Amino acid sequence: MPGLLLDTLNGANRAERPVWLMRQAGRYLPEYRALRAQKGGFLNLVEDSDAAAEITLQPIRRFGFDGAILFSDILIVPYAMGQNLEFLVGEGPRLSPPLVDRALEDLRAVPERFAPIYETVRKTRAGLGADRTLLGFAGSPWTVATYMVAGEGSRDHHATRALAYRDPAAFQAIIDAIVEVTLEYLAGQIAAGAEAVQLFDSWSGSLAPAEFERWVIAPTARLAAALRQRFPQVPVIGFPKGAGAKLAAYARETGVSAVGLDETIDPVWAHRELPEGMPVQGCFDPVLLEAGGPMIEVRARAILDALAGRPHVFNLGHGIGQHTPIEHVEQLLGVVRSWRAS
Structure with a gap:
């Protein structure tokens, strides 16, 4: 029997709601901080399958979430495509050479960099109960491309947008390459034990x-179709953060199984505008979770009530903040677990 999360992603609208939180395996947990202090930098943790599996399982042991999300990073794809990857303290990730002034053909693929990720999936699946769903993930092509082109994150992704306008054929080649590698990466995660996958389009x-x-819907549709052909039983969650009103077209045209709602999406609007019966995920504000107080229950219940008429995975509108108190998470979980659809 599938667990509550997998059942919901497959379209069941049960009275209770499954819950997991984006970035639930991470810096807000003292057990994560202790392990990171022991093991070293972020990439060291990702490439250490024993450590990464332990981190993936930590929030399941503490909170009993319905799903475990693989501990890794969206930039593993460009890393395997041949860019160098560093995580600089206080500055974030860096990829080199940036493709804004280098050709895609200059990269030399290193597919063996995926191997420890697949091993993490296998180890995590072995440590999960049968009623808990293991979620794999990758970055969506547009978001991954923004890092590959600029070599780092940016506020408005000016360099990547300018390249896409200036030389759409060259940028299409980058997107096509990311789609091809991401498909194999997600297929490898599924073969290793992932039961559902999420595509993070953080900068859409x-x-x-x-x-x-062109750069979000079309490549996502290609990925979703290819995954469905290979793995028809595996749900694909699409999460185009910041899509706003464009989310409705994304839901209709990409072929994803479920869509993630960020905290700016009105759940009443989402229920009205998205395809009938399509599972949704989200959209509690992670800043409210960090701030705490009685509004946690008020907002959580409003979201649950607004989406009661369709399958809904309760989640945040983006990743949990590193300074979020444990007791706030426990408070939120108490609200979600006590709620039932009427």
């Missing part, structure tokens, strides 16, 4: 509508 909100269609 920076695009104008026509570019959103």
Whole structure:
């Protein structure tokens, strides 16, 4: 029997709601901080399958979430495509050479860099109960491309957007390469034991509508179709953060199994505008979770009530903040677990 989370992603609208939180395996947990202090930098943890599996399982042991999300990073794909990857303290990730002034053909693929990730999936699946769903993930092509082109994160992704306007053929080649590698990466995660996968498009909100269609919807649709053909039983969650009103077209046109709602999406609007019966995920504000107080229950119940008429995975609108108190998470879980659809 599938667990509550997998059942919901497959379209069941049960009275109770499954819950997991984006970035639930991470810095807000003291057990994570202790292990990171012992093991060293972030990439060291990702490449240490024993440590990464332990980190993936930590929030399940503490909170009993319905799903475990693989501990890794979206930049493992460009790392395997041949870019060098560093995580600099206080500055974030760096990829080199950036493709804004280097050709894609200059990269030499290193597919063996995926091997420890697959091993983490296998070890995690072995440590999970049968009623808990293991979620794999990758970055969506547009978001991964923004890092590959600029070599780092940015506020408005100017360098990547400019390249896409200036030389759409060259940028299409980058997107196509990311799609191909991401498909194999997710297929490897599924073969190792992932039961559902999520595509994080964290920077989709920076695009104008026509570019959103070309660089977000179209490549996501290719990935979703290819995954469905290979693994028809595996749900694909699409999460285009910042999509706003474009989310409705994303839900209709990409072929994903479920869509993630960020905290700016009105759940009443989402229930009205998204395809009937389509599972949704989200959309509690992670800043409210960090701030705490009685509004946690008020907002959580409002989201649950608004989405009661469709399958809904309760989650945050983005990743949990590193300074979020444990007791706030426990408070939120108490609200979700006591709620039932009428």
